[in-house]
Amino acid sequence: MGTTYAQLSIEDRCRIAGLQEQGRSIRQIAAALDRAPSTVARELERNAGRQVGYHPAYAQEQTRARRWKGSKLERDEGLRRLVLDRLGQGWSPEQIAGRLARQQAKPSVSHETIYRFIYAQIARTKNYSWRNYLPRRKSKRGCRGRRGGSSTSFIEGRIPLAERPPEASDRQTPGHWEADLMMFAKYGQAVLAVHERSSRILLAARPDNKTANLIADLIEQLLGPIPSQLRRTITFDNGTEFARHSRLHSLDLKTFFCDPYAPWQKGGIENAIGRMRRLMPRKTDLAAVSDRRFTALLQTYNATPRKCLDFKTPAELFLEQLLHFKCESTSPPARG
Secondary structure: OOOOOOOOOHHHHHHHHHHHHOOOOHHHHHHHHOOOHHHHHHHHHHHOEOOOEOOHHHHHHHHHHHHOOOOHHHHOHHHHHHHHHHHHOOOOHHHHHHHHHHHHOOOOOOHHHHHHHHHHHHHHHOOHHHHHHOOOOOOOOOOOOOOOOOOOOOOOOOOEHHHOOHHHOOOOOOOEEEEEEEEOOOOOOEEEEEEEOOOOOEEEEOOOOOOHHHHHHHHHHHHOOOOHHHOOEEEEOOOHHHOOHHHHHHHOOEEEEOOOOOHHHHHHHHHHHHHHHHHOOOOOOHHHOOHHHHHHHHHHHHOOOEHHHOOEOHHHHHHHHHHHHHHHHHOOOOOO
C-alpha cells in the first residue's frame, strides 16, 4: 500500500509558530508534531511572510490560494459556453441556474457563481463590456436609486385598486391582467404591454399613437380571442390613454386603477417591461424593428424560464391554463 499524507491543519500551524517562537529547531518541531523535518522546513519556507514572518492564519490563506484552481465556470469550458450563450439571449443568472437544475434534476451551477464569474472578469481584465451579459448591465454590485411617480388625471368611472377582488393579489387565479405603455426615446413611439399576473404571459402591440380609443381597441384585439374564464380583471395606472377603459366591460373585464403616484401597485407589468428593456432598450427606434423581429422578441420573453414559475416559461404555463379551460368547456355535462 502507498504512503498517505495528511495536510497540515490550522492547529498544526499554531503549534509550529509557538515552537518556533520558543527557539526550537526544525527537527525538534517535527518531532513534536510527529512529522518529517522536510515537511516543517517546506512549510516555513513557503508560507512565511517576508515582513511578518510565520503566522498560522497567513500560512493557511497562502495554502488555500495555491490550491484554488479557478471558479467552476473557468474550469468547465462547456458549462461556461452554455452560460454565456444564455446570458447573451437575455436570461438572468438565476433563470439559467434554475433551468439547468430542472433539466438535469440536480444543481449544476448557482446564480451566485455566475455573478461572481462575471464580476471577476471585470475586476481582472478591466473590460467593462462583460457587464453587458447581466440583465441590468451593472459593472458593480449594489442598489441604484429609483425614480418614482407618474402623472394622474381624472378618469370617468375609475375604480380604485383597493376594490379589486382579493383573488387577484395572490397570483393563483388566472385571468387577472395589468396593462401599461412601454415608452421609447423617440417621440411618439410606444409599445402597449398587457401582462397576466398568474402565468406572467406578455401580450403586446405597437400603437400609432396614445389616444384612448386606439388603446382600448388594441386591448380588445389582444384579449378578445382568449376564453372568458381567462378575462376577469385588468389594472391600469392613471394615464389618460386608459380613459376609455369602460369599453372593455363588453369583454366581461372589470377595470381597476392604481392609486395616484403608485405605479408599483401593478408590479407585474412594471417587472415585465423592465425585462423587455433588455431586448428593446429605451433608445430603440421602433420604426426600424420589423413586425417579424418584434414578434420574435416577444416570443423570447415568453419562452424564458422564471423562478416564480418553478422555472417553467410563461408560454408553457399559459398554455396549460388555456388547455385546462378548453377541456373544461367541452366536457359533457354530468348525468343527474
